[in-house]
Amino acid sequence: MDGRQPPETALDPAEQLRLVAEQRARTHAALVPDERLLFGAWGVAWSVGFGAIWLASPRREGGPLVPVPFWSVGLLFLLLFLAAAAVTAVHSIRIGRGITGASSRTGAMYGWGWFLGFAMLPTIVLGAERLGAPPEATALLWPAVSGLIVGLLYVGGAAAWDDPTQFAIGVWIMVTTGIGCLLGLQALYLVMCLAGGGGFLTAAAWFAVRRGHVARRTAAVGA
Amino acid sequence: MSADADARPVERDPVIHAQARLRLTTRLAALPSGDRIAFPRVQQLLDMTAGNLATHLRRLEDAGYVEVTKTHRGRSPVTYLALTRTGRRAYEDYLTALRALLQAAEPGTTGTTTTGGERS
Numbered sequence: 001m002d003g004r005q006p007p008e009t010a011l012d013p014a015e016q017l018r019l020v021a022e023q024r025a026r027t028h029a030a031l032v033p034d035e036r037l038l039f040g041a042w043g044v045a046w047s048v049g050f051g052a053i054w055l056a057s058p059r060r061e062g063g064p065l066v067p068v069p070f071w072s073v074g075l076l077f078l079l080l081f082l083a084a085a086a087v088t089a090v091h092s093i094r095i096g097r098g099i100t101g102a103s104s105r106t107g108a109m110y111g112w113g114w115f116l117g118f119a120m121l122p123t124i125v126l127g128a129e130r131l132g133a134p135p136e137a138t139a140l141l142w143p144a145v146s147g148l149i150v151g152l153l154y155v156g157g158a159a160a161w162d163d164p165t166q167f168a169i170g171v172w173i174m175v176t177t178g179i180g181c182l183l184g185l186q187a188l189y190l191v192m193c194l195a196g197g198g199g200f201l202t203a204a205a206w207f208a209v210r211r212g213h214v215a216r217r218t219a220a221v222g223a
Numbered sequence: 224m225s226a227d228a229d230a231r232p233v234e235r236d237p238v239i240h241a242q243a244r245l246r247l248t249t250r251l252a253a254l255p256s257g258d259r260i261a262f263p264r265v266q267q268l269l270d271m272t273a274g275n276l277a278t279h280l281r282r283l284e285d286a287g288y289v290e291v292t293k294t295h296r297g298r299s300p301v302t303y304l305a306l307t308r309t310g311r312r313a314y315e316d317y318l319t320a321l322r323a324l325l326q327a328a329e330p331g332t333t334g335t336t337t338t339g340g341e342r343s
Contacts, residue, residue, distance in 0.1 A: 011242060013321045013322075013324040013325040013328065014325055014328075016245060016321055017318075017321055017322070017325065019242065019245060019246065019249075020245065020249050020318065020321075023246050023249040023250055023253075024249060024253055026268070027249070027250050027253035027254075027268070028253065030268055031253070031254070097261075097264055098260055098261030098263060098264025098265075099254070099258055099259070099260050099261070099264070100258070100259050100260075100261070100303055101254075101255075101257050101258035101259050101305075102255065102257035102258060103255050103257070103258050104258065
């Protein structure tokens with residue numbers, strides 16, 4: 001391995017094709033985002049985060065199901081979402097290391113889209129508050145606008161990477177958020193917990209199954 | 224078509240043939256076209272020494288298969304690699320030749336029937 005002219009080991013064609021398949025699979029694993037990890041992280045954040053908020057928020061006909069201080073579930077929610085965002089950012093940066101060109105520009109612009117979208121969310125809520133929107137209305141804006149941003153960005157990502165699964169998830173998040181808004185604030189939390197979080201977890205499971213199929217097929221065909 | 228391919232001896236491109244270069248071209252071919260990958264990342268992906276990788280790269284570069292771009296990121300110099308169009312085509316031809324050889328070597332199969340069977 002260390003000479004100037006390394007030995008040109010000749011493999012037979014079958015071994016060479018196996019080598020090609022193995023190298024392709026490894027490149028895929030190193031350069032393509034692991035959807036199981038990303039959707040799994042967001043699935044947990046949505047289902048646990050919105051679930052906790054749903055449990056702690058007052059119902060129409062009285063107090064909350066679980067009487068804990070609302071700031072504590074708010075903090076839990078924030079930590080879960082920051083954790084999922086950190087997992088996504090670290091994973092994306094690891095994958096993109098040392099790669100430059102069209103796809104890394106696409107990824108960078110997409111990443112900034114997420115960051116800026118959510119950075120502007122508080123200004124929307126603040127604007128509504130300044131116009132005298134009641135607390136219940138501004139409370140609705142947080143999950144409602146978040147769901148819209150998430151749904152639209154998944155649809156945009158699907159368009160950029162030609163990924164119908166991402167498109168389906170984006171549409172699902174957008175539509176369930178929209179319908180949830182009509183059902184009232186507490187119901188919206190439950191919708192985002194079950195439909196949103198459940199949707200992400202289903203996507204994670206679906207990708208896990210698909211990866212298994214692809215791996216088995218690659219191993220069988222050898223190319 | 225298939226019978227025609229069997230009649231000729233299947234040539235395998237010697238530039239790609241060495242195991243290290245087959246691994247290298249496979250890795251580069253897996254990148255979307257228009258993307259470049261930094262030398263150290265390739266080194267890490269292939270688990271090769273810098274000297275060894277450079278030796279094989281030179282061979283591919285001389286054949287016009289790989290384009291090496293030297294640039295700066297901040298103050299540090301970075302070398303990016305990408306398969307050229309010629310390189311991508313040569314790699315695909317190489318794979319076609321491999322499959323043809325494999326089919327020719329497979330006992331009990333004829334050149335005309337194996338193509339469909341292999342894909343399933």
